[in-house]
Amino acid sequence: MPVNNVLLMIADDWSPIAGCYGDPIAHTPHIDKLARQSTVFDRAFCTTPSCAASRANILTGQYSHTHGQYGHCQGIHGFRTLPSMKTLPEVLRSTPVTSALAGKTHFAPDESYPFDFRRELMKPELAKFSNQHLSDAIEDCLDAIGSKQFFLLTASGYPHRIGGDFDPNFATQEFSGIDKSYNPETIPIPEYLPDTPAVRDDLCEYYRYITRFDDFVGKTLSALEQKDRLRDTLVILLSDHGMPFPGAKASSFEAGHNCPLIISHPDIKGGSHTQSLVNWCDILPTILEALRVPLEQWPENMPGRSLLPILEDPDAKEWLKPVAYSHSFHEIVNYFPYRALRGPRYKYIRNLAYQSPLPLPTDLFDSPAYHAILSTGGSAERTQERLLHHDREGFYDLEEDPFEKRNLINDPELQGLIESYRQQLTKLRRETNDPWLEVDFQEGDLPQRHNNMDLESEKRLIR
Known part of the structure; x- marks a missing residue:
């Protein structure tokens, strides 16, 4: 069955910590199930380990020094994607594909990202970190899409640190049957962090948030399956950048740039890992090719290339270039x-x-x-x-x-x-x-x- 649609799921601050990436204790059953049907990329990298700039990179296909949203876009930070940049939802407006967004955005301005349907949950904090609210938003998007060809972007707030004014009691209630109890004594400690009780507790919380993100992945895929829209959909699962710890997020070290990337194609047998070197400039060409958007409608001068050939040949040597x-x-x-x-x-x-x-x-x-x-x-x-x-x-x-x-x-x-x-x-x-x-x-x-x-x-x- 050929690809008709694309689902892009974006995590917030997720390093390749999951069973399918060899983590011995991460409870990620939905991610691991998807991985068994997918190509898993072991050497995929965000171009910038910062949320807003990375998301703009994904949707423009350009490095942040080109697209102009050099850093955060909200409040006093105020960076904006340049008006000259052609974004994915803008490209899709001239095609039969309906574009929809559910969840976090963190790119600006809105007029540069003209999704046909949008259920943004950046605020309030309660909605940003609620899988149920996000599931409701995804249902709204699928109802608006109906039977049409689509690109759907779903973006969770997990596993980012919660912080702020978020109500922890709400989280306890919603995730009481989901949260996995992680033991500080057995939690893996990245070697670039000191091994102290505080670090172990910090990592346990981060692992709980990864499990909550896994629940979001499961709910999203289930929603598409119930609408009978999953069997002809290319599924892309990735993170904006690496884990929210010193020496990872917002740094040049590998832990900030090396990210999960899992791609499931309905026509291609999954279950393989690839050592191909790819970065997030490659995501937009992949989506455009999968949706069969004519080349003359693609943004000009994109530095990336489609990843679809890797799904056919995960061991292709041509993908070992820096x-x-x-x-x-x-x-x-x-x-x-x-x-x-x-x-x-x-x-x-x-x-x-x-x-x-x-x-x-x-x-x-x-x-x-x-x-x-x-x-x-x-x-x-x-x-x-x-x-x-x-x-x-x-x-x-x-x-x-x-x-x-x-x-x-x-x-x-x-x-x-x-x-x-x-x-x-x-x-x-x-x-x-x-x-x-x-x-x-x-x-x-x-x-x-x-x-x-x-x-x-x-x-x-x-x-």
């Missing part, structure tokens, strides 16, 4: 721009404001995990100093050094490889019109400003 990260802001006060190229083994990073320490998002700075880092100095794999202070350039061997402790940027035996990564990243930044190339120019890395460059004839960077 992928890029591009981050500038989280909240308005969390300015720490970097660009990175991540290959099968090595990662090159260019930090564009390395003179300052990494500013943590508010929810991380206030977290029990960061208080533990302050009191202990960090862990053996990542000290507080390493967490907060970054070199101008970094080059890391992720096989030998997965926590990026040893910067190899000056290793004489790797200079040829480092230069190759450096030039590949700069070429991508030029092709995607990165405004932060002005920093490279002022620091003497570029012979002339980007807006005067001839991208075809420039032969070499000045080092």
Whole structure:
């Protein structure tokens, strides 16, 4: 049966923690069931580990330095997707496909994302973290869609930290039969965090929220199945970025960028894992191809490519080329721009404001995990100093050094490889019109400003 529709489910701050990703204790039965029918991506990466910028990336197919929503969009932060960007719901308006959204948005302005039907649950906090309210919103969307071809975006608030003014008693009532009891003594501790009772308790809460997200996945798939709309629907399950802990979310470390990606195709047998290197620039082309949108209606100059061929051949070698990260802001006060190229083994990073320490998002700075880092100095794999202070350039061997402790940027035996990564990243930044190339120019890395460059004839960077 050919694909007729696309369901995109987005988690909030979810790292690849689930049974299908090898976690020994995560209770994720609905995610694991979907994974058995899907292709599971082990090396999928958000381009920026920050909620708003990442979601705009998914729906525009462009890096945040191109789409213009450099950081959070709400309140005083105020970043906006540029008017020149063509978004997925805008593209679908000229097709027979009905677009609908249920749940969290965190992209702006509304007019740049003209969904045909929208049930936004960003506010109040009670609705944002209620699976029942979100299920009701999904039902409304499916009723509005009827029998038409659709793209449906459903976005949960989990497993983000709750915080704020949310009523914990409501959560206790709604999830009394869902919450899994996790034991602090057996909870897995990421090696970049100190092993303290406070960190263990913090992680137990995070695992409970992953189980609540799993419940959302189950309810969403059940709603489509009851409407008989699941059997011809491509299902994409992913997260905006990694877990809300220091050294993950809003940082260049792998735990911030490596995310779950699970894709189920009704025509292709699932149950496989792929080591293909992909990033969230690839999601929009995948959706457009699945919905059979004519190429002439696609946004121009998208840097990504459709992932549908991987579902046919999970071991294709052509998908082992490096992928890029591009981050500038989280909240308005969390300015720490970097660009990175991540290959099968090595990662090159260019930090564009390395003179300052990494500013943590508010929810991380206030977290029990960061208080533990302050009191202990960090862990053996990542000290507080390493967490907060970054070199101008970094080059890391992720096989030998997965926590990026040893910067190899000056290793004489790797200079040829480092230069190759450096030039590949700069070429991508030029092709995607990165405004932060002005920093490279002022620091003497570029012979002339980007807006005067001839991208075809420039032969070499000045080092």
